[in-house]
Amino acid sequence: MTERGRRQLSTSPSALRIGPSGFEWQGDALVVTLREVSALWPRRVCGRVRIEGLLPGTAPIALDSAGRHRWQPIVPRARVSVDLEAPSLKWSGDGYVDANWGDAPLESAFSAWQWCRAQRPDGGCLVRYDVREGDGRTHGLRLDIAPDGTLEQDVTCATLPLARSRWGIARDAHDGAALRATLEDGPFYARSLLATPWRGQSLPTLHESLSLERFGSRWVQALLPFRMPRRA
Numbered sequence: 001m002t003e004r005g006r007r008q009l010s011t012s013p014s015a016l017r018i019g020p021s022g023f024e025w026q027g028d029a030l031v032v033t034l035r036e037v038s039a040l041w042p043r044r045v046c047g048r049v050r051i052e053g054l055l056p057g058t059a060p061i062a063l064d065s066a067g068r069h070r071w072q073p074i075v076p077r078a079r080v081s082v083d084l085e086a087p088s089l090k091w092s093g094d095g096y097v098d099a100n101w102g103d104a105p106l107e108s109a110f111s112a113w114q115w116c117r118a119q120r121p122d123g124g125c126l127v128r129y130d131v132r133e134g135d136g137r138t139h140g141l142r143l144d145i146a147p148d149g150t151l152e153q154d155v156t157c158a159t160l161p162l163a164r165s166r167w168g169i170a171r172d173a174h175d176g177a178a179l180r181a182t183l184e185d186g187p188f189y190a191r192s193l194l195a196t197p198w199r200g201q202s203l204p205t206l207h208e209s210l211s212l213e214r215f216g217s218r219w220v221q222a223l224l225p226f227r228m229p230r231r232a
Helices: 218-226
Strands: 009-012 015-020 023-028 029-037 044-053 069-086 089-101 109-118 127-135 139-143 153-155 161-162 171-173 176-185 189-198 203-212
Touching: 044 089, 069 109, 069 139, 109 171, 109 189, 127 171, 171 176, 171 189, 171 203
Parallel strands: none
Antiparallel strands: 009 015, 015 023, 023 029, 029 044, 044 069, 069 089, 109 127, 109 203, 127 139, 139 153, 161 171, 176 189, 189 203
């Protein structure tokens, strides 16, 4: 989460390097090398993360009416192995890799969005994405990916409001999901753990809420360099 200048960026067909850290495809695995210093309290964060895909991804999907912003689930379900030297930590588990990119600042197109992902017990996964554009129009996506990679995509069903975060960030959920815990709570972003009913079972669901109206405010922009150091 460190912003760097163009001279510290390099790319190739199989790799992306940003300063001392980078991503590289090694066969079918995506390997992340970390050489950073954390914020707010400086300490080294060094090590490697190996991500091996268990489900095929989808093509890029437009998020806004003008088609200026895209989202792509690159690896909807993955096996992740983390091996850090500093701090000394090792663990492995299930994970997910996606990407967002566009031709304009996010806050110029959206006022808010909600995203969530749940892993199905059979090895598939569910992904939901809802956005509200600056003019008030809303769009929703619902992806249901089976273990064999078969994809069902349609518009999402109606959402229901959950309790707001302590910073007042609105949170919505699908399918009667219930809020279980708040994992991260910030001025413009909240990450939560939900329980989503699915075929008679309750699926642990990672949920993210983002307020672009709050993000674009002057007082939040003034705070960002403390959370995301700028070392151009």
